[in-house]
Amino acid sequence: MRFEGEIHTEEKEEVKEKEVNSMGHSICGGGSPHQPKVVVGYALTSKKKKSFLKPKFTSLAWSKGISFVSIDLNRPLSEQGPFDIVLHKLSGKEWREVIEDYRQKHPEVIVVDPPDAIQHLRNRQSMQQVVADLNLSDCNGKVGIPRHLVITKDQSSIPYEVAKAGMKLPLVVKPLVVDGSAKSHELFLAYDEFSLSTLEPPLILQEFVNHGGLLFKIYITGETIKVVRRFSLPNVNKHDLSRVTGVIQFPRVSNAAASADDADLDPNIAEFPPKPLLEKLARELRQRLGLRLFNMDMIREHGTKDVFYVIDINYFPGYGKVPDYENSFTDFLLSLASSKCKRKPHIDPLKV
Template identity: 30%
Template structure:
C-alpha cells in the first residue's frame, strides 16, 4: 500500500477535507496520513508522496514568521533526505503564483502569442513609491491600463486580504488605491466568470456570478471582496435567464489550450484559474491563477485526486538511485488534455 502524507490548514477551514476521503484512498491502495508539520517528518514516514496546501505558510514564511519557516523547513528537509518522495506541488512553483504581478507576467506573452483568442488584461504593479498622482497616471498610461480598472492585492493567496479589491473609475479615485497592488483594466463580461479547476490532465469548469458591466462614468470607488460575490449582490447584477444579455460561453478548445499553456509555464498539477469572456469581441481573458484551489464544486473530487496521485506514484522511476518524477505538469503540452467537465455550482 502506498503512503501519502498530507497537510491542509484546518484552522483556516481550507478545503478539501481529506479526512472524509480516507476510505476512497484506502480502497485505491493508499494510506492517507495527516502530517504533524510542527515535528520532523522522518518518524512519521516513510511516504511515497506528500500532498500539501501550504499557500498561507509560504506567505507567512516570506514575512519571516518563525513558526511558518520551521514548518516549511520540516517538509523541505524530508523531501531533501528522501528524493524518491514526490511533493505535490513544489514550493518554488507555488511561490511564483502567490505574487499576482509575477503570475500575470509568467503567462501574458505565451497566452497572447498562442494563436488563440486569449489574453491577460493590461496590468501594472503599483508600489508605495507610486503614491504621487502624477506618477500613478504615468505608470497606468505606459502600461495601457484604462478606466475603470481593478486594484488587486499583490499577494494572490494565503492571507485574509488577498480577495479585497477596488474598482477605480477616474483620476479622482486614485487616492483610494492601497499599495502594493496590481492595477488591471476591467473587461466587461456580462456578470459571468468561469472558474477552471485543474487536476493533472483533468479540467472542470464552473460558472460563477461576477461584477456587472461598468463604464468610466466618474462614480465613486467600489470596494468589494471578490470571494463573496453572489447572485444577490448588487455589484453582480446577475439575472438568471436574462435574454437581454448574451453570455459569452467559453470555448472548450480554447480553455484546453489555456490549461496547456498555464501548466507548461507554472509546472504544477493542482491549480485553478479564472476566465471571463469579453462581451464585445468574445476574447477569453485570464484574470487570476490559484495554487490548489478549493475544488468544492468538483464532483467526486476525492476520486479524481486519488487517481491522479496514483498515476504520479506509478510514474516515478529510479536511475542510479536518483528519482525522476514525471508529473502531468512536466508533461504538459505533450498530451492532449481530457475533455472539460461542466460542474454543478454548490
C-alpha cells in the same frame, strides 16, 4: 488529457478523517489486502482540511487503496511516514525550507508541488507574466491578461502613473502579494482618479474588462480540467462612471453560492471556453509553472466569442467546491503512484 465541464453546487459534510499507520507498505508490490497501498501525507491548514478532506472523498480514496496521514508540524518531517505522496499548502519561509529539504533528501517521495514553483504564484506580477508570455494559436480563441500596472510605493503618485500608462477607469485593485490571508484575496474597484491616491501599496491595478457578469473558474488536477461558472461584477458603462465614485469592494465570487450553472443565461455569455484552448492553456501553464494543482479565473470579453483574459491563478484551490472532485482527485493520486512505480530512482517527473 481529460476534460470535464459539468459543475453544480458544493456538498456540505462534516469532516471525519481516516488515517493509518502505514509502516512497511508498498504501492508497487501489492501489500496486505487490508492495508492501503498508497500513503498520502498532508500538511494543510484546518480550513483547508475541512473543505478538502471530506468523508466522501476519504472513503472513496480508502476503497481504492489510498490513506491520508496528517503531518505533525511539531516533529521533524523526515521522522514521519513513510509517505508515497505529500500534499501541502502552508505559507511561510520556515515551511518552504522544511519541505524543500525533505524533497532533496527523499527523492523517492512525490511532493506536490515544489515550494519554489508555488511561490511563483504568491506574486501577482510574476503570475500574470507567465500568461503574458504565452503564445496560444490555432486553439479556437485568444488568451491574454488585462492591461495592468504594479505600484510598490508612494501612493500619492498612483493617479500620475495611471494617467502616464494611459489606463482607463474603472480599475481592479488587488494586493500584489498573495500570502494565504483573507486580506490578500480582497479585491476592489476604483471608479475615479481621486480615489487612487487612497490606495495602499504594494498592489496591482488592472483595467476592468466588461465580461457580462460571468466568470469561469478552471480547475486543473494533473491532466484533468473542470470548468465552473460563477457570477461576477456586471458590465460598467459611462453612466456608471459618471455617478459612482470612490473604491468599492468586490463581492466574493469564489464560493458555491455564486454558482451560475443553473441560471438562465445568455448563451453567448455562458458558453464554456473552447476545449482546445483550455487544453493548450492548461498544458502550457503546467509546464511553465511546474505545478500540478491550480485554478485560473478567466473571463470572456463582452461582445466577443473568443477573446479571453486570465485575471488570477491560485495554487491548490477549493476543489471541495467542485462536484465529483472526489473521483478526479483520487484518479490523480493513483496516477502519481503509478508513475512512481514506473519511473527510475531519484526522478520526480512533472507530467505535462
